Structures are given as C-alpha cells and as structure tokens.
Amino acid sequence: LGASYIALPWWAGHALFGELTPTLMVLTLFYSLAGLGIAIVNDFKSVEGDRQLGLQSLPVMFGITTAAWICVLMIDIFQAGMAVYLVSIKQNLYATVLLLMIIPQITFQDMYFLRNPVENDVKYQASAQPFLVLGMLVVGLAIGHAAIVG
Template identity: 30%
Template structure:
C-alpha cells in the first residue's frame, strides 16, 4: 500500500505548501500546527490519493511499463486499489474541511483534478498539454496558493498568486520529462504525451523552454518589486538548470530521471527563494 501511494511524489506539493506559508508574510511560530497539518494534507493524504487513483486507472498501462507495480502484480488484488483511492479521497476532504472555506475549496479542486487526470472518460492524462498542465497546477500552484490563503484567512496578494501560477506553468515541463518513463506503454495505450507525439528529443526541448520562461518572468518581477538580490539568486539557479539541461538533451530518454534529481532540485530551490522575497513584500 505504501508503494501504491508513492512517497517519492509527495515532496513537490509539500514543498509548494510550505512556500505558500512562507510567502504569506504571517509569523509562522504560532502557526506551525496548521502548517504541518497542511503539509501532511498536501503530501501523504491528497497526493497519495492521486497516486492511488492514477495507479488504479493506469493498471493496464502499468502492466506494460511497470508490471511489478502493486496492482498489475496482484499484490493489491481485486478492487482494493479502487477502494484505497476512494477512501483517501474522503479522508482528503475530511481533513481539508478543517482549513476553512479556502482550504476546503482547494482540497475539493485537488480531489476532482486527481480523478479528472486519470479516470475515463475524462482522462486528461491522454493529452500532452492538459495532463501535465493539471498536474503542474495541483503539484505547485494550488498548494502554494492554499498555504498562503490559509494563513492570511483570505485571498493571497496578487504577487503571490502570480508567482505561484508561474511556477505551476513551469512545472508543466517537469511533468513532461516525467512522461519519458512511460513512453512505450503510453504509445500502446493511446496516451498522447508530448514524448509520444513529438518524440523524445523535441519533447525534451519543449520541456526545457516551458521550465525556463516562467522562471525568467519571476526574475523580472522580483526586479520590478525591488528585490534584486533574490532575483540574482533565482537567475543563478536558472543558469545551473541550463547546465543540467545540456547534459539531459544529449539523451533525453535516458537522462530525464537524472534531470529530475538535479535540475528540478534547482527549480524548487528557486521557488523558496521567491517565497522569501514575497514575504519581504508583506
């Protein structure tokens, strides 16, 4: 069951929620209980639920790509994968209801998004545009927005919303690189990811552009908001990503997992730098 809900995938939304909490400008000392509960909701509960739902809906694809996964291997038998996903959906909504209207609304959106990504006949995963876009939004933008909204007990400032949206847009490229591992199965099952429709080389280049341009806009906004030091740090992190991209583009299919451990680390580091810059604007 633990492998079904994929702990390795929990970090991005947990990190984004923490970025939102930091960017809110609210003193976190007395708010750590609600911040910790929000991190648990964003990661193990809601993201874990989305992984269970995706594994259940992808059991036929995983039988080709990853036959040792818990559902296609039979270690989670029958409809237990479905029951786990549904139970965790209910748990997500129950915990989200403790965060007031903003937190609960965001949780409802996340649960609907998780199922819309995976389940037939909607299955936005079939699209190389809408699928990664929805995941990027739910992994980076929505948790960031929620972390800020819960702490300010209302709508976050437009600067926070704009920054969260830009990093969510850039995460589309990260999700495209993540699709490389399922290339063969997606091709067989009619999932039109960008690696399938464009080929690995072109898809990798598109992903690099999509990751880079929003970050450059963030640098420009930080300069506009009189945060030149923070802008410079984010710019240096982008240069580090350029170096990792050059390595990855030599063999995108083989190097995409490597990039997820190097270039993506620099990407999310820039998120926290931007969050502290926004905190200074509060």
C-alpha cells in the same frame, strides 16, 4: 498537473493562514507552469507504452527531441519570468540569486536531458530539481521581504 503540485497548496496555505491575493495567484501559476515542465519529464520513460496504448503524451505527440525542448523551455522561461518580476518590485538581489539557480538547471539540461531524455530523465531530475526548489524558496523570501501581498 503543475497546479496541483505548486499552486493549490500555496493558495490553500494563504487562504487559511494569510491573504490570498491576485498577485500571489499569478506568481504561483508561473511556478506551476515550470512545474508542469518538470512533470512532463516523467512522460519520457513511458513513451513506448504511451504509443502502444494510444496515449497522447507530449513525447508521443511532438517527438522526443521537440518534447524535451518544450520541457526545458517551460522550466527555464517561467523561472526567468519570476526573476523579471522580482526586478520589477525592486528585489534585484533575489532576482540575481534566482537567475543563478537557473544556470545549473540549464547545465544539467544540456548534460543529461537534451542529449538523451529517455535514459537520463531520472539523473536530470535528481541533479536539476533541487535548484528549481531553491529558486521557489528565493521567490518566497523576496515576496516576504518586499511585503508584496496585494
């Protein structure tokens, strides 16, 4: 699911208009996994229906609290992994900006999502998701600045 939102469009764009390299594929997979965490947030609003229908969504399989933690950890860890990668290619300023984009997400995760994921899923996404998207922009700019395509 995360791949269809993030990796596949990015790969298609590079394949058509640039060069699709293994490095870019790995980097976009990291954001796809963070995006999968965001997509799982949508499962909380239908947890009762999923249970009744026998659907094995993450909140049904692991419980609401554990599934909420899985979501936020996926979102945060994979973005932090991108920051580590940016440091490894000497893009420290971009890595710092990316880490600064993660801080408000963690704040909103604590304020809204982790306290009551069923009632606060939309409020959480509306508050935190812009910072995830800005983080993607930061990574794209860093890669372009570093001219890392191979």
